Amino acid sequence: MMQQKRALLxxxxxxxxxxxxxxxxxxxGILPPGEKLDELGLAxxxxxxxxxxxxxLGQLSAMGLAERRPNRGCVVAIITDQRLxxxxxxxxxxxSACARLAALRMSAGERRALDALHQSAATLVHDGAQDAxxxxxxxxxxxxxxxxxxxxxxxxxxTTRSRLAPFRRAxxxxxxxLRKSWEEHDAIVTAILRGDGEAAAIATRAHVITVSAxxxxxxxxxxxxxxxxxx
Amino acid sequence: MMQQKRALLxxxxxxxxxxxxxxxxxxxGILPPGEKLDELGLAxxxxxxxxxxxxxLGQLSAMGLAERRPNRGCVVAIITDQRLxxxxxxxxxxxSACARLAALRMSAGERRALDALHQSAATLVHDGAQDAxxxxxxxxxxxxxxxxxxxxxxxxxxTTRSRLAPFRRAxxxxxxxLRKSWEEHDAIVTAILRGDGEAAAIATRAHVITVSAxxxxxxxxxxxxxxxxxx
DNA sequence: GATGATTTGTACGTATGTATA
DNA sequence: ATATACATACGTACAAATCAT
Numbered sequence: 240m241m242q243q244k245r246a247l248l249x250x251x252x253x254x255x256x257x258x259x260x261x262x263x264x265x266x267x268g269i270l271p272p273g274e275k276l277d278e279l280g281l282a283x284x285x286x287x288x289x290x291x292x293x294x295x296l297g298q299l300s301a302m303g304l305a306e307r308r309p310n311r312g313c314v315v316a317i318i319t320d321q322r323l324x325x326x327x328x329x330x331x332x333x334x335s336a337c338a339r340l341a342a343l344r345m346s347a348g349e350r351r352a353l354d355a356l357h358q359s360a361a362t363l364v365h366d367g368a369q370d371a372x373x374x375x376x377x378x379x380x381x382x383x384x385x386x387x388x389x390x391x392x393x394x395x396x397x398t399t400r401s402r403l404a405p406f407r408r409a410x411x412x413x414x415x416x417l418r419k420s421w422e423e424h425d426a427i428v429t430a431i432l433r434g435d436g437e438a439a440a441i442a443t444r445a446h447v448i449t450v451s452a453x454x455x456x457x458x459x460x461x462x463x464x465x466x467x468x469x470x
Numbered sequence: 471m472m473q474q475k476r477a478l479l480x481x482x483x484x485x486x487x488x489x490x491x492x493x494x495x496x497x498x499g500i501l502p503p504g505e506k507l508d509e510l511g512l513a514x515x516x517x518x519x520x521x522x523x524x525x526x527l528g529q530l531s532a533m534g535l536a537e538r539r540p541n542r543g544c545v546v547a548i549i550t551d552q553r554l555x556x557x558x559x560x561x562x563x564x565x566s567a568c569a570r571l572a573a574l575r576m577s578a579g580e581r582r583a584l585d586a587l588h589q590s591a592a593t594l595v596h597d598g599a600q601d602a603x604x605x606x607x608x609x610x611x612x613x614x615x616x617x618x619x620x621x622x623x624x625x626x627x628x629t630t631r632s633r634l635a636p637f638r639r640a641x642x643x644x645x646x647x648l649r650k651s652w653e654e655h656d657a658i659v660t661a662i663l664r665g666d667g668e669a670a671a672i673a674t675r676a677h678v679i680t681v682s683a684x685x686x687x688x689x690x691x692x693x694x695x696x697x698x699x700x701x
Numbered sequence: 702g703a704t705g706a707t708t709t710g711t712a713c714g715t716a717t718g719t720a721t722a
Numbered sequence: 723a724t725a726t727a728c729a730t731a732c733g734t735a736c737a738a739a740t741c742a743t
Contacts, residue, residue, distance in 0.1 A: 253711080255540070278730075288712045290521070293731085297525050301532035309483050310718055310730060325622040329567075332623065336563035391556040392563065395626060483731070509709070519733045524710090541709060541739055 257285055257295040265304045265315050266404040276305055276313040303402050318406070320459055326403055327451030331444050333396045334380065338427060338443035339436040341386030350432055353382045357428045364421045372417055379424060383443075386431070407454050416453070423449065488516055488526040496535045496546050497635040507536060507544040534633050549637070551690055557634055558682035562675050564627045565611065569658060569674035570667040572617030581663055584613045588659045595652045603648055610655060614674075617662070637689050647684070654680065 261281075264270040276299075281292045296313045299305040307313045318326070345353070356379060363372040384393045423446040430438035492512075495501040507530075512523045527544045530536040538544045549557070576584070587610060594603045615624045654677040661669035 289730090290711055290713085294525065294528050294710095297528050298532050301529050309486070311720090312729070322621060325620045328571075328620050329623040329626060332564075332567035332571075333626075336560075336567065340559075340563075389556045389559050390553060391630075392560040395560060395564075395630075399622075399626075485731085510707095520709090521732055521734090525731095543709070543740095 253285075253287055254291045254294045254298070257281075257287075257291065258298050260285075261295060261299055262302070262304055262401070265299070266401055268405050270315050272315050272317050272405060274315040276315065278313075302398070316402075320455075323403075323406060323455060326399060327455060328448075330396075330399050330403060331447035331451060333392070333399060334383070334447050335440045335444040337383050337387040337389075337392060337396060338431065339387075339440035340389060340392070341383050342431040342434055342436040342439040344388050345386040345431065349382070349386050353379075353386070354428055354432060356382065357424055360421060360424075364417050367417060369417065372420075376420070383427075383431075403454075407450075420446075420450070483522075484516075484518055485522045485525045485529070488512075488518075488522065489529050491516075492526060492530055493533070493535055493632070496530070497632055499636050501546050503546050503548045503636065505546045507546065509544075533629070547633075551686075554634075554637060554686060554689065557630060558686060559679075561627075561630050561634060562678035562682060564623070564630060565614070565678050566671045566675040568615050568618040568620075568623060568627060569662065570618075570671035571620060571623070572614050573662040573665055573667040573670040575619050576617040576662065580613070580617050584610075584617065585659055585663060587613065588655055591652060591655075595648050598648060600648065603651075607651070614658075614662075634685075638685050651677075651681070 261270070261276075270276075276296055278289045278292050278296070281295075282289045285292070296305060296307065300307040300313060300316075304316055305313050306316045341349075356375070360372065360375045360379070363375060384396050387393065423442065426442040427439055427446060430436075430442055492501070492507075501507075507527055509520050509523050509527070512526075513520045516523070527536060527538065531538040531544060531547075535547055536544050537547045572580075587606070591603065591606045591610070594606060615627050618624065654673065657673040658670055658677060661667075661673055
């Protein structure tokens with residue numbers, strides 16, 4: 240009908256493009272949990288037939304970003320409070336494992352880079368620059384994921400992080416979280432630089448659990464107030 | 471045109487059935503890594519058209535059991551040695567996390583059940599009953615996964631275990647592994663019964679790493695000898 | 702390197718099953 | 723509760739890309 244997309248028909252297949260787009264929309268909250276993913280609607284939004292749409296929806300539900308009920312259509316994944324708690328907890332365990340391994344395995348260069356990044360963020364804390372700090376935070380944790388030198392563990396963490404992304408939007412709005420976050424990071428960096436795996440694991444677990452608790456509280460708050468929303 | 475199958479049209483959809491079947495075949499080694507998954511061939515093996523086959527293949531590749539190259543078909547996932555090492559390592563970390571949480575959270579009943587199962591396996595060790603022990607081993611680890619009371623962590627462990635299944639066939643053939651395995655389990659059970667999370671984590675990590683090393687060695691052995699095989 | 706055969710990717714049509722009046 | 727409407731699941735047909743010769 241409109242063919243509005245299809246820009247850059249380069250790499251991969253149509254389906255891959257759709258998956259990326261839809262996954263981003265879900266992860267960024269543009270498609271909120273519970274939103275119906277109508278095959279026909281998506282088909283003409285992307286200017287394709289229903290076949291590739293179906294493939295994309297299948298992949299998304301396999302990723303856990305969407306949920307497909309047989310013969311009843313597909314919606315953006317709805318996560319129960321219990322499940323969300325479990326996911327945050329698993330995230331803490333995964334990051335903790337990464338940090339432990341990173342403390343044991345990071346190269347000298349990787350350690351320097353982590354420390355440098357961490358020290359440079361002190362300014363952001365002082366200025367109260369929430370958005371910039373949020374971006375730094377992503378890099379910081381990313382360096383630790385890489386530092387564990389385990390591709391599979393990294394994949395598990397990334398996947399879980401993506402699934403949690405729609406529920407983490409409240410990150411640093413809480414008063415004083417910026418400074419506390421930095422201090423928690425400091426404990427992690429110190430442990431990693433010392434090569435103390437157990438300390439790094441413990442500090443990381445505590446840090447992630449703290450962040451998780453804040454996010455979870457925010458989510459269950461907004462859930463009781465606004466039951467639904469459509470863009 | 472013929473609809474020859476569809477026996478037991480009960481639960482789920484055709485695609486789900488295919489996914490289960492193919493996943494089992496891959497996990498059990500009936501479809502070896504690298505085996506081509508021909509759409510047309512599978513279509514008439516299952517008595518369906520290519521459309522549901524394509525969906526199933528998409529899901530399998532999303533699960534990491536198959537690999538799909540754009541315009542170049544789909545094969546049973548080929549795992550490099552490095553990737554395999556990473557997966558075994560992640561498995562150790564995941565199980566370790568489960569054990570730590572299980573030590574903190576298992577109910578009295580769950581602890582009793584774990585201990586009872588473990589003690590009952592002593593006989594199997596004495597008799598050298600490899601197959602029976604292998605089945606027990608599955609239950610044993612299963613109880614710990616459940617004991618952590620975290621659905622998401624359990625899912626991650628299960629998924630990873632499935633992906634590793636094709637590479638674990640050598641489990642208990644090594645001389646003396648049965649007894650050693652039981653002794654390692656004993657350390658885990660003791661720690662869990664004491665409610666000592668850290669000890670449980672450490673014992674579990676050591677145990678899983680030991681098993682992994684054996685599997686990895688076996689795989690790289692067989693890889694050097696038989697490069698390919700077709701059923 | 703070009704051509705034909707095979708196989709994948711996409712479009713479209715039909716039937717079955719689910720929700721709604 | 724029955725019927726109507728609609729969305730999904732699968733089958734078939736065509737187009738495009740890959741590979742084998």
